Amino acid sequence: MYKVDVLFPGYARLNSEGFMEANGSCTLVVGENVKVIVDTLTPWDKDLLLEKLKEYQLKPEDITHLVCTHGHPDHVGNNNLFTAAKQHIVGFSVHHKDQFYLHPFDCGDSYELAENLYVLPTPGHTMDSVSLVVKTLDGMVVVAGDLFENEQDLTDDKIWIDAGTENESLQREQREKVLKLADFIIPGHGPMFPVPTKFKTEAGS
Ligand SMILES: [Zn+2]
Structure with missing residues (x-):
């Protein structure tokens, strides 16, 4: 089973001068043979x-896989x-280096990194956005x-659209697909949040 830690929760806010200040979330997933x-x-x-x-006694060389949810x-x-x-x-x-592997994400196929750990195509924000799905002791x-x-965008569509x-x-x-699947979501610009049962039911109906 895997352990998931948010190394840095992202944020996005308008500052007083009208500039957008934003940084993405950065997450570490550790399993038996994968980091x-x-x-x-x-x-x-x-x-x-x-x-x-x-803080996790890790060096960059210890990381076995890098996933970027999109190219921003x-x-x-x-x-x-x-x-x-x-x-x-x-x-x-x-x-890997200059070798590119073709994977049919565009047909909806996920890409397995290890058992219970896979990259799921979730386009929309960009047309080639992906999410990492991890099974943990606390759920998906x-x-x-x-x-x-962020968590607030569950009840305010304007946030993710803007x-x-x-x-x-x-x-x-x-x-909707991810809300059905997930027990917890780590969003791009906010801390991790649990998916309220209400949304899982709505998404499932
Ligand atoms: Zn982005």
Whole structure:
């Protein structure tokens, strides 16, 4: 079984000068033979990321897989810390060095990293967005990137729509799919939250 820790909860807010301040969430998933980092913040967060890994007695070389939920700059900034990983999965791209493996994410196929650990295509925010699905002792955790902006967007669609969506109806569909599947969601720009039963039932009806 896997252990999931949010190394850095993302945020997004308008500052007093009218600029958007945002950074993505960064998550560590540890299992028996796999260690996965999901999303790597901005290029200015290298030291922060190294510090966070150190808290778990980890070095970047210990990471076996890197998953980036999509290619926006606050989610991919430190990918090159993890060149010892077997694979990088960045949106729908699966690669190692200059070798790219074709995987039919666009047909809805997930990509298994290990037992009970897989990358699920969840397009909408960008057309090649993915989520990592992890089975834990507490239930299913979905590291969802910007499919969900934060917990508040469950009751206020404006939040995820204003955060940017390349296909609103597709994203809505994918959100419903993930709400059915997940017990906990790690959104792209906020702390982890439990999926309220209400939404699981609504999504299932
Ligand atoms: Zn994004």
